[in-house]
Amino acid sequence: MYTSPQLLEQINNYISALSYTHSPQSLYAPVDYVLSLGGKRVRPVLMLMAYNLYKENVAEVLLPAIGLETYHNFTLLHDDLMDKADMRRGKPTVHKVWDDNTAILSGDAMLVLAYRFISDCSPVYLKEVLDTFTQAALEVCEGQQFDMDFEQRNNVTEQEYIDMIRLKTSVLLAAGLKMGAILGDASAEDTQYLYDFGVHIGIAFQLKDDLLDVYGDPSVFGKNLGGDILSNKKTYLLIKALENADEKQATELTSWLEKEDFDPQEKIKAVTELYNQIGVRLVCESKMREFYTKGLENLSLISVAEENKRELRALAEHLMYREM
Template sequence: MEGLQKYFDTIETALSKIEYAPSPDGLYAPVRYELSLGGKRVRPLLTLLACELFGGDADRAIDAAVGLEVFHNFTLLHDDVMDKADVRRGKPTVHKVWDENTAILSGDAMEIIAFRYVARTPAPHTAAVVDWFLKTALEICEGQQFDMEFESRDDVTEAEYIEMIRLKTAVLLGGALKIGAIIGGAGADDADRIYRFGESLGLAFQLQDDWLDVYGDPARFGKKIGGDILNNKKTYMLINAQLRARGTDAGELSHWLSATDYDPAEKIAAVTALYNRLGVGELCLQQVDLYSRRAIEALQQISVPEEAKQPLYDLARRLIKRDH
């Protein structure tokens, strides 16, 4: 992202300097591998940008930023085990390169490394940052639990789904910004506003992710298309398809949700065709637009000069840019 390269360079340098014990390599090699898969590094970037937005020194936020990125990747590693995902960012997932037990234990190590880095935040903001990080980390676990429980429920509401993705995805974006704001010396009101900006942005981002899993380009998306359909994952589109389907559409959807022996490509094609007929893809994109607008409105309310917010405006628009 033009103009932000210096931040990405700082983040990558800091990640490359994480010190691991020399042994056992079987514990730390998967950690290095997971972090090497790349990704947008959005969360640490948000922390550094928020710190500077309020006049802080980004160097004082780099440890917290590294901790947040390691924690984010830890959640992805464990999510891949739970979802039985074979590909992450175009590469085999940790549990495919090694095995599930290794992935679980290496993920645990990543979580501890993340806590260690966040706790290095300089005084006088150490306690406030650690408290907010722990609150956020626990909420993410709550979101993951709801996500798992939804797998065995046929009555998940749209509101429940939005709350689940708020916890599982959006609170970490909001938390990354709020932690940066705290370190930068923001007042309580502005710290809350920048949190709402990140939270709304996270909701838009996850809803877009749902849409891309069905309609995206695998080469650009970084993982196989249709994974949510094959796993009967309760997404915004599936929930609304269940609410809207009638007659033969309802029967066909029920068939695919209960089928155990099927050709994956056939199921993906059939359910995608159902989504097209029911218009739930467009409904999802409308929600992406709604939460994108809410994010921008929260950012506009922050009491710093508008020109200082430009990197965050640009980043928000880039994250939600899509091809459709």
Template sequence: MFSFQQILAQIESEIHRLQLDYPPKSLYDPIEYILSLGGKRIRPALALMAYNMYQEDLTPAMQPALGIEVFHNFTLLHDDLMDEADKRRHKPTVHKLWNPNVAILSGDAMLIVAYRLMGETQAPYLKEVLDLFTQTALEICGGQQYDMEFESRMDVTEEEYLEMIRLKTAVLLACSLKTGALLGGASPEDADHLYAFGINIGLAFQLQDDLLDVYGDTETFGKNIGGDILCNKKTFLLINALKRASESQRETLMEWIGKTDYDPLEKIAIFTFIYNELKLEQLVKAKMQDYYQAALAHLEALQVAPERLEELKSVCNQLLYRQS
């Protein structure tokens, strides 16, 4: 089996070899830019790791894995535009470096490039893989729609939030793993267990992201700390803060949520202080641990030799205790 680092090296090599030189070149410059920013490459890596549990030669799974990575970066490009984000992986976002129209059009082209790469799937698996990918893409759009709708609601429940992040984040991790399993010839049961594993890891992954937005370091996180607080994003932390707050704490939160003219650092400090009073960091970490244990149960149900699971377990530990 390949190690995680060996798989990442192969992915980076293949990304550099992608042919994006059709005219007009200006359409593809932003695509090359966002792909060049790096990132964890965790989604294509998960696809190849799942495939590698059943097959040794990664070549048949590489193009679909790259398709998943291109699609993921497409979603980031458009998310940054919708969120009016200035930074992505320490660098200016596409709509800041170029303009919003460029971000929209090049993002659309990225989606088409992703489908072209997914179309390189070997014939016996093509329909099932494309159906899974298409369903996942639609679910991610649904998750983004929920996320936008939550911006204008103050009654978002914990259950609604978890469903939103399942759609927006977890399903693509699950799709990556199941795609690799399908291409590797796994049994339907194993493919479903890997999908469920991905859902649970994805939920824990996003909760860690919520924590990092408040408690991370901007130098390692790659984004400005407190961004979710400043735009009143209904995260697991804010939802539980509003649910668990005392009357005075809730009044303070609502007052700052309603402000349009304020010192950003002061708002972040006040929210963080209340989150600390309510011990929300510990609450989030306990929820993450629940998802992690559920994920491991699905991993252990696979009809695969235990030693072939160790690398995937190690990677998931890195994901859940990351600082960026």
């Protein structure tokens, strides 16, 4: 069994060795830039861990794992353009370093490159691996669209929100785990359990992100705190706050959402204060733990020795209790 840092190292070594130096550089330099920004590489690590439950030679399935990471970075590139985000992982985004058209076209090329990597697997599993990836890739687009649609709405329900983050975040983690299981020749039951584990952990992971944006430690959290509050993002915290607020709290919260002119720090402070009064931090933490627990249940049902699941369990735990 490989440990998480060993798998990460294999992934990062492969990505560093990729050469995007061919012509036209105006197309490939941004691809190289985005992939070099780093990150936790959670999707390929999960895929390799799932595979490693059944087979040892993880180097043989490194390319589909790199494909998953390439796809994920493509979504960040296009999402940052759509969200007009200036920074990503402490560096200016592609449309800031280059321009909008470069971000569109380099992103398109990355999506094709992702398919190229993912197709590079044993022909026995190719169709199933491809179908799993394609389904997730389409659902991620749906999730991003729901997320953008929600910006225009103040009546997003908890269920709609959970569905959206399932599509936008979870299904790709789940698809990675499923791809690892397929390539590892796991049983249909194990494959499904691994997929479900990914869905549940993914939702918990996104709820943790919502929490960190408000309650994270600014010295370790990668972004500035309160970004979601400033952009009125329909997070779980905001949705539950709107749902559970009393009349006075609702009026105050709504007035902050509608205010066009405000001091950013003042808005963050006031909305956080309202969240604290309404008590949504605990509500969110409890929902997060609910999904985390479901994920661990899925993991426990997989028919491999318990001690072999320790890396997956440790990674899930790390994602839940991280401070960044």
